[in-house]
Amino acid sequence: MLKRIPDYDLSPRNTFRMKAKCTLYIEYDSVKDLEELDFDALPRPLLSIGEGSNLLFTRDFPGTVLCSKIAYLKFFDLGLDEVPVAAGAGVKFDDLCARMCAEGLWGLENLSLIPGTAGAAAVQNIGAYGVEFKDIASGVSCFDIEKRCKCSFKVEECAYGYRDSFFKRPENKERYIITGVLLRLSRKAAPRLDYGALRSFFPEGDPVSPQEVRDAVIRTRREKLPDPLEIGSAGSFFKNPVVPKEHYEAIVAAEGVTVPHYDLPDGSVKIPAAWMIDRLGFKGRRLGGAAVHEKQPLVLINVTGDAPAADILALEKEICDAVEQRFGIRLHPEVEHL
Ligand SMILES: Cc1cc2nc3c(=O)[nH]c(=O)nc-3n(C[C@H](O)[C@H](O)[C@H](O)COP(=O)(O)OP(=O)(O)OC[C@H]3O[C@@H](n4cnc5c(N)ncnc54)[C@H](O)[C@@H]3O)c2cc1C
Structure with a gap:
């Protein structure tokens, strides 16, 4: 059955608990529902979501959010x-x-x-x-x-x-x-x-x-890892970067310690972003309502429960800039920014 709600508050629909509204929210529980939906009449853009556990809403979503409840x-x-x-x-x-x-x-x-x-x-x-x-x-x-x-x-x-x-x-x-x-x-x-x-x-x-x-x-x-029911997050915030072998060796030489890594079949090397963030002392770092998780530095959290997206974005930038300056690698988010 189709459920439509205009001007919908998405905060219960994203595990980061960002406050954002969408113009129209639609839930459906069958393919038949989708066949019956008049897509031409829906406010655009369209966004399909599940539990919103990989999303960071940075502002209201000016279109239709479609949420699947197909459950066989x-x-x-x-x-x-x-x-x-x-x-x-x-x-x-x-x-x-x-x-x-x-x-x-x-x-x-x-x-x-x-x-x-x-x-x-x-x-x-x-x-x-x-x-x-x-x-x-x-x-x-x-x-x-x-x-x-x-x-x-x-x-x-x-x-x-x-x-x-x-x-x-x-x-x-x-x-x-x-x-x-x-x-x-x-x-x-x-x-x-x-x-x-x-x-x-x-x-x-x-x-x-x-x-x-x-x-x-x-x-x-x-x-x-933080339990999404207790603390807002979207899991690993950054992807683990992949660099040429020479770049990895330069980091090992500069840091003078063992650098955790995975050798990939094409000769490049994946370095855990968490190691770099930890090495820079970011564990537990707080910026407004946002923080780096104490136990897993790859996870950014909504520590106050009502952090604005601006705080998460500011912390993200601080980490990316620091990692780039020290290791010559620009981190990319795994979490989808909307
Ligand atoms: C505490 C925590 C731990 C996590 N650990 C991991 C982990 O170990 N490994 C890992 O890979 N991820 C992890 N994640 C991230 C997240 O759980 C996954 O990315 C998950 O697949 C997102 O599912 P979702 O239903 O919440 O999708 P959403 O966040 O709602 O959407 C994710 C993407 O899928 C698209 N999408 C959703 N449903 C549909 C659909 N029906 N049709 C088309 N597109 C759709 C959305 O548009 C978006 O692009 C973690 C997240 C949290 C909060």
């Missing part, structure tokens, strides 16, 4: 190793993880507790603990606003990269609404434990279940 969840266990799973775009991604881990299916456990919806996971190519959405996805179902019809994309067609996809391209943002995702999960044990702190939970060689990995991921995340 089906899985087809045919007794084979591979189990296809279909979920509506409005399903909470962590509910999907919880349900599939409880079924003993492998694939989603490392992505546990990431806020947001299944639809947005396909836009963002969400990732954690060495796994990305693209690794377990087989396809994405959409509604094409331009042609007013359903369409679908195979995972190979989605141009997935680091927190990036075909759906993030400016020409596609107002064209495709994601209505569902298709995943390929597995009955066969496939734990991926070689990333971050996960290995310490499981001695090498011991059998482990998807639920146990999920529990370990949840414990680790709860220790260092």
Whole structure:
């Protein structure tokens, strides 16, 4: 059923808790709703949202916000190793993880507790603990606003990269609404434990279940990330930069310490932005109502609960300028600014 609310307050719809209004807010719970919607009559621009956990509203949104509540969840266990799973775009991604881990299916456990919806996971190519959405996805179902019809994309067609996809391209943002995702999960044990702190939970060689990995991921995340229900944030604010090997070596020489990094297959090097921000002493830094999280410096928080976007933007600029001056790298936000 379609729900329309004009002049809508978006603060409960974004985890940063920014105060912003949109001209029109629409909730829908089926593809049929989208087929019936008169898109020509809607205030533009259009913005699809899920739980608003990767968004920073810097001002009122002068158009229509479309929020998916499409909530089906089906899985087809045919007794084979591979189990296809279909979920509506409005399903909470962590509910999907919880349900599939409880079924003993492998694939989603490392992505546990990431806020947001299944639809947005396909836009963002969400990732954690060495796994990305693209690794377990087989396809994405959409509604094409331009042609007013359903369409679908195979995972190979989605141009997935680091927190990036075909759906993030400016020409596609107002064209495709994601209505569902298709995943390929597995009955066969496939734990991926070689990333971050996960290995310490499981001695090498011991059998482990998807639920146990999920529990370990949840414990680790709860220790260092703010709970969006308690404190406003949009998770990692900056992307981890990728630099040529020589640039990384110059940083190591200048800093005179071990610099954490990941060597990429093309010879370039990814450096954790959190390490650079921490090295500059930003942990806990406060600017008005904004702050750098005490435990995870990649996360900026709305510490007072009513911080204006200007405070977040000022802190962002301060960090970007300082990192550029010291390391010669300009950080780019992972959080989408609107
Ligand atoms: C505490 C915290 C921890 C986090 N940890 C992680 C993490 O470990 N890994 C990670 O990758 N991310 C993480 N995030 C970021 C965030 O959870 C993800 O980006 C998530 O996928 C956003 O989902 P959402 O439903 O809130 O999307 P929104 O923020 O509402 O939207 C995100 C993007 O998707 C688009 N979009 C949303 N729904 C649709 C749709 N149906 N059709 C078309 N476009 C759509 C929006 O236009 C926007 O571009 C974290 C965030 C928080 C607050």
